[in-house]
Amino acid sequence: MTAILALEEVKVHFGGVKAVDGVSLSLRQGALHALVGPNGSGKTTAVNLMSRLVDPTAGRVLFDGTDVTRVPRHRLYRRGLARTFQGIRLLDDLTVRENVLAGLDALDLPDARKASQRRDRADAALARMEILDTAGLEPSALPYGVQRRVEIARALAGDPRVLLLDEPVAGMSAGERRDIAEVLHRLKGDGLTMLLIEHDLQFVLGLADHLSVLNFGTLLASGEPQTTAALPAVREAFLGGEHVAA
Numbered sequence: 695m696t697a698i699l700a701l702e703e704v705k706v707h708f709g710g711v712k713a714v715d716g717v718s719l720s721l722r723q724g725a726l727h728a729l730v731g732p733n734g735s736g737k738t739t740a741v742n743l744m745s746r747l748v749d750p751t752a753g754r755v756l757f758d759g760t761d762v763t764r765v766p767r768h769r770l771y772r773r774g775l776a777r778t779f780q781g782i783r784l785l786d787d788l789t790v791r792e793n794v795l796a797g798l799d800a801l802d803l804p805d806a807r808k809a810s811q812r813r814d815r816a817d818a819a820l821a822r823m824e825i826l827d828t829a830g831l832e833p834s835a836l837p838y839g840v841q842r843r844v845e846i847a848r849a850l851a852g853d854p855r856v857l858l859l860d861e862p863v864a865g866m867s868a869g870e871r872r873d874i875a876e877v878l879h880r881l882k883g884d885g886l887t888m889l890l891i892e893h894d895l896q897f898v899l900g901l902a903d904h905l906s907v908l909n910f911g912t913l914l915a916s917g918e919p920q921t922t923a924a925l926p927a928v929r930e931a932f933l934g935g936e937h938v939a940a
């Protein structure tokens with residue numbers, strides 16, 4: 695297996711809270727990985743580790759075969775890692791295109807220094823998310839599901855190799871979820887490696903190539919999605935909440 699991004703025995707302890715406690719995870723190149731687990735199980739912390747927003751208490755983070763555990767995050771992003779966040783983080787006084795350009799500016803890519811190159815990249819990312827027609831609008835004028843697409847477009851503008859998505863469909867209607875699932879499927883077809891954090895096991899089962907389940911900061915199970923979701927320990931972890939597997 696060619697892993698493009700991996701966590702090796704990572705721990706993140708916040709004082710007495712073991713947010714992540716000895717987790718190893720590998721993202722296979724070109725695959726869509728789903729990371730699920732109950733509230734507080736460590737999913738966002740795992741993504742924060744992968745995107746260098748938090749330092750591990752122990753363990754290593756590997757990107758494309760090299761140790762990036764202490765590499766500043768802007769360098770990792772320039773090497774092809776992108777992410778979105780749980781909440782919407784768009785600037786309402788900018789247009790959609792300007793929001794995407796702001797993401798690109800932060801990367802300062804050598805081949806996106808001319809205004810025309812940057813605009814082309816921003817528009818290509820919006821087109822990939824099928825929202826190019828919103829480029830001149832302000833995000834607040836758009837439906838929630840479209841705003842979330844703008845966030846993904848912003849992450850795509852740097853043409854990343856790996857995209858980490860922290861609950862991208864949270865709060866979306868069933869129709870918006872179906873549409874996003876199609877878009878994610880197409881991004882996978884383009885060869886993009888993705889990690890998708892999601893609460894809804896059913897949603898990821900139709901989409902993911904690989905499923906990992908966290909519980910209390912540890913990896914409960916990891917493998918082929920249907921098989922993994924059917925494991926008694928996984929079903930147990932999801933029982934009692936809103937996350938009951940069918």
Ligand SMILES: Nc1ncnc2c1ncn2[C@@H]1O[C@H](COP(=O)(O)OP(=O)(O)OP(=O)(O)O)[C@@H](O)[C@H]1O
Nearest residue numbers: 708711712713731732733734735736737738739740
């Ligand atoms: N900066 C922090 N300081 C202290 N505790 C934290 C911090 N970040 C996360 N935690 C704790 O670590 C645990 C894991 O949190 P995390 O946000 O990674 O879980 P999650 O699975 O993403 O949860 P959710 O599904 O609710 O988003 C929780 O108990 C949380 O309260």
